[in-house]
Amino acid sequence: MTVAPPTATERASRVKLMIFDVDGVLTDGGLLFTAEGDTMKGFNSMDGHGMKLLRQAGIETAIITGRQSGIVAARVKEMNITHVYQGVQDKPAAFADLLQQTGLTAEDCGYMGDDWVDLAVMLRVGFAAAPANSHPEVIARAHWVSEARGGYGAAREVCDTLLRAQHKYEALLAAACSGEQRGLVG
Structure with a gap:
């Protein structure tokens, strides 16, 4: 008997x-350059808030990026x-170093990427x-694709998806509605 692969929600x-x-x-x-050659980037505050909600729910977050940027460091x-x-x-x-640092397995991890340079990690994680x-x-090759574009809420969508799949979304929403999440900004 063939066993169906796990669904995106299971992952x-x-x-x-x-x-x-x-x-x-x-x-x-997009990469915006000043006349001096400095790079500027724009971030979506809802994406940031979603990442904070993940950490509040006990899901760690990490960044792996090919560019070195003071703007990213500040964010x-x-x-x-x-x-x-x-x-x-x-x-x-x-990614291997991150696994060693955290003691997690690849199956314990999710990764959100958008281009070929991300595929090698996406193909290793439990949720791509x-x-x-x-x-x-x-x-x-992704297990799940957002409706939003990168930089326009895609990260928030995946955060909400993880919270719902782990049955933590409603409790966090209730806390927000009651004012218990004061100071939690994206």
Whole structure:
């Protein structure tokens, strides 16, 4: 008898660590350059709030990105993300280091990426997610695809999906409605 592979919801229910790429996932992928050559990026506050909700629910978050950016460093510091890998040329090696640092297995992890450089990690994790505007090869290999584009709420969608799959969404929403989440901003 053939056993059906786990659904995206089943996979999401097991995630203990959600890892995000930055460009094209937490941003729209656009790079704005000043006349001095500095790079600027825009982040969606709802994405940030979703990541904070994950941590509040006991799901760790991490960043693995190919670019080195002071803007990203400032954003992750503001959001209290402790596992941050910037300027990464070998994402699988960074992922292996992250597993060693956390003591988790690849099956315990989720990863949201948008382009070919993310595939090697996406194919190893228990839950692979992609923004709606990801490269078609990434979408074809993802377990779950957001309705939103990268930088426009895709990360928040995956955060909400994880919280719902782990039956933590309603309690967090109730706390927000009662005012118990004061000071939790994205």
